[in-house]
Structure formats: C-alpha cells, structure tokens
Amino acid sequence: MDTIAIPALNRPVDATVEIPGSKSLTNRALLVAALAQGDSLLENALFSEDSEYFAKCVEQLGIPITLNPDLAQIRVAGRGGDIPAKQADLFVGLAGTAARFISALVALGNGEYRLDGVPRMRERPMGDLLTVLQTGGATVNFEGNSGFMPYTVYSQGFTGGNFRLKANQTSQQLSALLMIAPYAQQDTNIEVEGTLVSQSYVKMTCRLMADFGVEVIQIGDNQFQIKAGQRYQARHYTVEPDASNASYFFAAAAVTGGRVRVKHLTKQSCQGDILWLNVLEQMGCQIKDSDDYTEVTGPKQLQGIDIDMNDISDLVQTLGAIAPFASSTITIRNVEHIRYKETDRIKAVVTELRRLGVQVEEFPDQLKIEPGPVTPAAIETYHDHRMAMAFAVTGLKVPGIVI
Ligand SMILES: O=C(O)C1=C[C@@H](OP(=O)(O)O)[C@@H](O)[C@H](O)C1
Ligand SMILES: C=C(OP(=O)(O)O)C(=O)O
Numbered sequence: 001m002d003t004i005a006i007p008a009l010n011r012p013v014d015a016t017v018e019i020p021g022s023k024s025l026t027n028r029a030l031l032v033a034a035l036a037q038g039d040s041l042l043e044n045a046l047f048s049e050d051s052e053y054f055a056k057c058v059e060q061l062g063i064p065i066t067l068n069p070d071l072a073q074i075r076v077a078g079r080g081g082d083i084p085a086k087q088a089d090l091f092v093g094l095a096g097t098a099a100r101f102i103s104a105l106v107a108l109g110n111g112e113y114r115l116d117g118v119p120r121m122r123e124r125p126m127g128d129l130l131t132v133l134q135t136g137g138a139t140v141n142f143e144g145n146s147g148f149m150p151y152t153v154y155s156q157g158f159t160g161g162n163f164r165l166k167a168n169q170t171s172q173q174l175s176a177l178l179m180i181a182p183y184a185q186q187d188t189n190i191e192v193e194g195t196l197v198s199q200s201y202v203k204m205t206c207r208l209m210a211d212f213g214v215e216v217i218q219i220g221d222n223q224f225q226i227k228a229g230q231r232y233q234a235r236h237y238t239v240e241p242d243a244s245n246a247s248y249f250f251a252a253a254a255v256t257g258g259r260v261r262v263k264h265l266t267k268q269s270c271q272g273d274i275l276w277l278n279v280l281e282q283m284g285c286q287i288k289d290s291d292d293y294t295e296v297t298g299p300k301q302l303q304g305i306d307i308d309m310n311d312i313s314d315l316v317q318t319l320g321a322i323a324p325f326a327s328s329t330i331t332i333r334n335v336e337h338i339r340y341k342e343t344d345r346i347k348a349v350v351t352e353l354r355r356l357g358v359q360v361e362e363f364p365d366q367l368k369i370e371p372g373p374v375t376p377a378a379i380e381t382y383h384d385h386r387m388a389m390a391f392a393v394t395g396l397k398v399p400g401i402v403i
Helices: 023-035 049-060 096-106 127-135 172-183 199-211 243-256 272-282 310-325 336-340 345-355 385-397
Strands: 014-017 037-043 065-068 073-079 087-091 110-116 139-142 151-156 161-167 188-196 217-219 223-226 236-238 259-263 286-289 293-297 305-308 330-333 359-362 367-370
Touching: 014 243, 023 037, 023 049, 023 073, 023 096, 023 172, 023 199, 049 065, 049 087, 049 096, 087 096, 096 110, 096 127, 096 151, 096 172, 127 139, 127 151, 127 161, 127 172, 161 172, 172 188, 172 199, 172 223, 199 272, 199 310, 243 259, 243 272, 243 293, 243 310, 243 385, 272 286, 272 293, 272 305, 272 310, 305 310, 310 330, 310 336, 310 345, 310 367, 310 385, 336 345, 345 359, 345 367, 345 385
Parallel strands: 014 259, 037 236, 087 110, 161 188, 305 330
Antiparallel strands: 037 073, 065 073, 110 151, 139 151, 188 223, 217 223, 259 293, 286 293, 330 367, 359 367
C-alpha cells in the first residue's frame, strides 16, 4: 500500500495557488463538444483519472479527441450528434459522471455498448437513468444485478418524450438526460419524482448547455423541458478552476490561521462548491475576492457551524477534516446521498475521525463532530480522492498523520 506522510506546518500557510480545471465542467464540456458539429477546444481542462476515462470512452465511440496535458487543452472533433462506433467496450473506473453521462450518450447511438467500472462503481446507482433510456428506445442487458454495472446498452437513437426520474441518490442521472435530450427524436419533458439532491450541479448542467447554445426550460424546481432539434455549437471553452479542489487549499488557510489565494476562481463561479467561502466566513475566516482571484484568511480560532450540505456535499470531508479545530460542535445535515459516492462517505469520515481520537456521532443523513485533541494516525482513504485531500489538511495541523 502506498502511504504519504503529511509534514505538519509549524506556521500559518501563506500561498497563492493555481488549481486545475473543474472535473464536473470538463466532463460536461467533453460530452456536449462530442455532440456539437466540428472542433471545440477546451482550455484549462482537468487531466485526472475521471476525465481521462471519460475522454477515452468518447474516443472509443468514434469521436476524435486530442489531449494536450502540458497545455491543459483538449480538442474534440464533434460529430453533430452522430455516434460513429457501432460497438464499444467502455470502462469508467470509479467516475460517477462518466458512468452516467456516457450511458446516456450511447443511447443516442445505433449499436451495442458495454459499460463497466471498478467494483465500487458496480455498487453505485444507475437504474433510474437506465429505466428512462429503456422507455426511450434502448434495451439494457445487465450481467449481474439489475440497475447496476456491468451492462450492455443496445440502442437505436433516443425517442425523447415524457419521463419521470428519481434523483434522491444522485443528480448525475438527471444531468446526463438533460445533456442528450436535444438530440432526441421528439421534445423531452423530465419530471423529478420527490427530492432532487445536489441541485447546484443541475444548474451547472443547464448553464453549460446554454454556453454551448442549448436552452433548458425549467418549471419550478422539479420539471425540465428540452426542445428536440436544438444543436450544441462547437467553441473554445475555458474550464473554471475546480472549486471543490480549491476547498482543501482554503481549508489550509482556515486551520493554520494563514492566507491562501486561489487564482482565476471567483465568487461568480458556476460551481455550487464556491459556497465553501460562505461556510468558512461563517466559521470566522475573512474572504477577499476580486474578478480574478479569491483569498481566504483564517482566524485565530475557527467557530463551529450547523449546516445543510445537500447541495455542496463534496465538501463534507473537507469540513469533517477541519472540524476538530473549531470552538464548538460541527453539525452536517441532509447528506444521506454521500453514502453512494466513491465510498460511503458518512461512514468513512466518522471512522477516520474516530481513528484520530475525535468524538463523532453518525446518523443516517448527518454527522455531528465534537472538537477536541487529535491523535495522529494512518488515515484509510477507501480509494476516495477526497478522503486523501481532506485529511492531508488535518495533517498540516497535527504532526504524524499519514495518508
Ligand atoms: O454532476 C456532477 O458533476 C457531480 C454531481 C455530484 O454528485 P451527485 O449528484 O451524485 O451528488 C458531485 O458529488 C460529483 O462530484 C459531481
Ligand atoms: C462524487 C464524486 O465524483 P463522481 O460521483 O463523479 O464519481 C467526487 O468527485 O466527489
């Protein structure tokens, strides 16, 4: 097993950093650029496992992609809605967005497409999306449990029409459907049944679709209409720095009473996770922003907070990792859906904080963390990048933490 010992900082952090592009925007832009007619250039694109699997899948579907990691650029030669490959065996690793978005993309094709991921991906929910795709003309053959990877999608175009979709475990299935809907044979109307989690990501989807020339009509919180026949326009698109990734750097300023400036990320970001700045402000940090950077300065003493993180749930681990240093209880509410991500993130945060000697209470959809002394330990990541990044911040404050 690889381990990384985190060197504690014995002084406040003082740094200006540049953060790679947003994963969520990179993968959305890859999908819509693949459907546009002609060449798109994505700048400040993210190069990571999730986006590389995504790009590889798109390429296997017959849509040429040129990766230039040195310049953080991806060129996509979109095929105007055509999926040239009639057969493909696609692997998405543990990338939820790739799993959901590529499953929807192949429904526009004409052929048979097998999709699979790592063992944990085989446990993550896919069924509600596949039910809609089946109603819209696809046949899906599950190799194991119904509603889970691996499966083969036999498609002959997507009919569009009226659908109901559950989105209480993930919003990504809704985002996936929204993005393919303009290429359906008829108009699409999607009604979300019950709760819609991670709403900020659906807003991001609609915003990115608009940036590429397609309109989504939203009625209330839960109904979405997309007219058939709209077409994405190929373009140059600059991906914003990843706000979720920036959270670790801002958290470093918060816990060490230091200062971190993130270049090119502003409060105007279309990423919901930019609201991390509000969380830190409520905990006593000072925020300075301009039209080209955001800067966080940590206080002498962080304060506790009671917060609903449904919409910004990728930040639960960041908040969990700095919670022991607050002056009073940290309560994180309404995040049952993080049990379906790279790992069960409620359980993982609770287990690792307890390993550090921190008192935590676990509930089905929330956690309550009591600040107190931290005993160094080796942190288990459960193959979840956010466990590693978040607890590395704890390690800046407490000598002896190993990831
Ligand atoms: O659409 C997206 O890009 C994402 C949506 C969220 O997932 P859920 O909708 O599953 O909560 C988020 O956690 C994930 O990192 C990225
Ligand atoms: C949940 C995440 O990713 P995904 O769902 O795309 O695997 C994440 O990056 O925190």
